[in-house]
Amino acid sequence: MTKSTRTPSVEITPGVLRAGIQILDTEGPDGFTVRALAVRAGVAPMAIYNHFDGLNGVLEALFTQGFSTLHEAVDIRTDNPLADFMSAGLAYRSFALENPGLYTIMFLHRFRNFEPSPAALYAAAMAHQALVAHVERCQESGLFPGVSPNDAAQVIWSACHGYVSLELIGINFSVKRDETYAVMLETLRDGFG
Amino acid sequence: MTKSTRTPSVEITPGVLRAGIQILDTEGPDGFTVRALAVRAGVAPMAIYNHFDGLNGVLEALFTQGFSTLHEAVDIRTDNPLADFMSAGLAYRSFALENPGLYTIMFLHRFRNFEPSPAALYAAAMAHQALVAHVERCQESGLFPGVSPNDAAQVIWSACHGYVSLELIGINFSVKRDETYAVMLETLRDGFG
């Protein structure tokens, strides 16, 4: 009686995605290869082509998953719009620091021959809309007058993304990083009036 | 009489660097290969190893050159500190959009096996110091009270980098990009008080 070495179909897709995240978290983009994915997921290299559209298919799936998770992370709603706005800013950074692998695919590395599909970019746009909604709710409470919600959301996203990306790639000259990030969010809040 | 096919030593280094920038500007990181560099610079592939420390050596040189150029671009000094601060913000974006190849190496792509050396990171720190100086000069004029110049510089850099990097990788939902960028700089200026 020999133990089967064959992975059931339904376990392959999630297993490969989990392996991809692990590899990116621990080894970075360099380790993200077909053979490494197969080894870590315990499947044959061919599985990457049978269950995804090659390496790009895996990247596409993780790209979309990343923006969905980010969307959920910043979609905070209590009865205090301004507090929610600040919480979303903090949640953005937490997502990035806790999911460096996904963040790498989403923003920090252009993989060979990979271009996110329109469907994947739609997931990114939805995450952006969550920020727009925060600004709109603040404006309904009389805050942030005179700025377009879309522009304000882009400004916030830019600042948050810029901060965490500089942090992740090792070009951040702040000593107390949590405090400097808080200063940034407060500066934006005050700057929007 | 056959025309010489040999490139004089002194022309090789600058030629390879120029070729590298051209490749990154037109084809992106995927096209940045030893053989492509050699073809475009009109030298032998071996030149990349004789004149640089392989592909990483070329990246290192371009990384450092990028931060030096960025440093010069934001190092603006008139008799109006606040205007200089705003000009530096605009100059940052101009640098990025005009030098997408260099910007890619500096911030947008983790090349295989490439880690910038301490000397290269020093060039990055010097560029950061130029921003710190802007904030300090504003504070000498009574502006931006109550914020650490280092923190303020990190906040500004984060916002500017975040904005242009989202722009360069195609995840920017602003319609009038120049105007939104201006709104961001004004928001930071006002937010710092």
Place this chain on the structure above:
DNA sequence: CATAACTGTAGAACAATGTTCTATACTTGT
């Protein structure tokens, strides 16, 4: 001018990569 030291070039070679193909063997549904 002649000769030696240096240096750029061409081309082969190697391991690792993404990708495709084929034959085999396991699983599942009827």
Place this chain on the structure above:
DNA sequence: ACAAGTATAGAACATTGTTCTACAGTTATG
């Protein structure tokens, strides 16, 4: 029990970074 579907192993190919070697053009020195 049997047929259809699917996961696997392994070979194969082009391209990549890198190293090595033999050769030829350039430059410095006598």
